[in-house]
Amino acid sequence: MGLDLSHSKTRIAHTLHERPDGTKPGIDFLGFAVRQIPMVKHQSGKNTNGQKLGFKTIIKPAEKEISKHDDKVAKTIDAHKAAPQAALIKHLNPIIRGWSNYYSAVCSSEIYSELDYRVYSKLRRWGQRRHPHKNGAWCAKRYWHTIGNNHWTFATKSGDSYFTLCKHADTPVVRHVKVKGDASPYDGDLAYGRARMGQHPEVKPAVAKLLKRQKGKCTHCELTFRPGDLWEVDQIQPKAKGGGNGWSNLQLLHKHCHDLKTQHDWSGTRVKSPTTEEPDDAKVSRPVLKTNGSRKRSV
């Protein structure tokens, strides 16, 4: 019995090199993107005999699947424009949980955090559309809460407890390094020491310096940074208002806290109110964003 592959559904690609016909390396399979990346010797993968291969195999969710998921979340939020917060949470939770579980073996916490930030941006617009005459801080207070160690939890009170929206970043990543008890990997001294030696995978030295000075806490909400939190470096006094470039004028804030602080800095001085500004979803947030005008400083 022979096996025939359908030509129209089959694509031959190399996972490491571009093919002569210009086909980009890598394949998408069942929603996973598989490709190999050339690596310097000491980072290279090994074959079963322990010989260095000169490349590493990387598997991630396919871009197409990420945007499909994004669309589904957006449509669900749109469909609940006027619904109670609890109804929206009830419909979003299985979507977020299902997707995150499917990719838990290949997703990094960074991808999950990015997705959570995109959900947050959409929910922020959802909240502001419902209350066009209230500001961002008012909406944040109404729809987001700190529950345990989780800051910025989209939740609503039901009886004595909260009904909360799942976060992608709550899904355990298989390669995830467990942090004991309440210790945060961003605790000032530890992160600083490691980052200085180039060992901390997620913390750049400049950020580590701020973490150390702030004892691992966001200066806006005064809560300790947790794994999965997004942060940004902020100029305490905006440059346009005479703030300097020195370290003393910099602080590290949760990305969400930074949004609120920026709104506050500019309220009344911008023609277009930031509370009605549509955030640009295409601009994927990173743990530390690149500089954007004079308000943020890239590190």
Ligand SMILES: [Zn+2]
């Ligand atoms: Zn904060």
